[in-house]
């Protein structure tokens with residue numbers, strides 16, 4: 001199976017990497033306030049991730065000494081690397097007074113403001129660090145997060161996690177998967193290198209340590225599945241502005257037809273309703289603004305009322321978090337989709353570039 005290198009890349013894995021099928025996202029609270037402990041954690045995490053991405057364990061699964069506790073929990077011992085990537089993000093709390101890093105905070109980086117239609121649960125929101133583990137085998141992703149959380153003991157605690165199954169976005173050369181509403185998701189995602197340079201990668205202009213990095217916005221979005229499943233097809237298609245089977249814009253016939261937001265039907269109404277999700281989110285209607293989406297479907301079983309607890313682990317990358325704020329401010333007000341979803345979890349993280357060999361993620365931040 002595929003093994004992605006960890007060191008010496010221009011960017012961390014899990015961003016431009018063709019999207020793997022499974023993901024676990026975890027946000028952590030730092031329980032220390034000295035920069036040295038944070039450095040040590042980032043260094044230990046980086047060394048461990050480099051091993052995991054090669055399909056290796058963290059030392060002995062079965063130590064020879066009877067009284068030794070295994071350093072690796074063992075559940076991935078016989079599994080291949082499975083295209084694992086683990087992406088490390090730094091939350092806004094890293095740049096508050098605690099660590100003496102306030103002058104290293106990138107100018108555009110801050111907590112997300114309250115946004116229209118937010119229904120955030122504080123237990124699923126925020127975090128000083130994030131880990132996004134993606135792999136073709138869910139047990140490989142799980143093993144990485146479990147062991148990295150265990151290594152953080154005494155330095156950071158898990159704040160919230162989402163387990164994603166089934167990719168719900170498409171990268172370059174990938175077929176478009178479907179989200180849990182049954183619609184193709186990722187059709188008009190960022191796929192070209194030039195667009196990654198323009199919209200995703202940080203140029204390091206204000207903070208050199210971020211050059212080749214990016215910002216990660218993670219939102220746990222609940223879907224009101226029962227309501228959605230009782231909606232009639234014409235309305236479902238109107239919500240997105242696309243057809244369900246083919247995924248074509250309602251102004252066209254094929255998935256990759258360019259949407260025509262001015263086209264009117266025989267009834268004189270816009271073919272793609274102005275309040276549809278794609279009309280509101282499209283770059284044509286937002287001054288050219290684009291983000292990279294890298295989302296996953298999730299399910300947490302049933303809720304206490306016996307309803308399906310599932311939705312979208314929305315993960316997006318961009319070189320300015322204001323891009324998400326601009327889009328969600330608009331979507332949160334008028335998107336037809338709002339009737340069927342609720343944003344319940346949220347986090348924003350600065351993602352440094354990949355480390356050079358022998359270094360670790362974020363090392364340049366402490367120089």
Ligand code: HEM
Pocket residue numbers: 179181183184185186187188189219221223240242259277278279281282283291311312314324327328331341
């Ligand atoms: C497009 C689903 C949330 C931004 C789409 C499409 C679907 C979809 C089916 C059309 C296919 C495509 O081009 O990918 C969903 C669902 C969501 C959700 C089910 C929540 C559960 C969001 C959020 C944002 C967003 C929170 C950003 C704030 C976009 C953008 C596009 C898009 C930028 C491309 C529009 C275009 O250029 O035509 N989404 N989305 N989506 N979505 Fe979402």
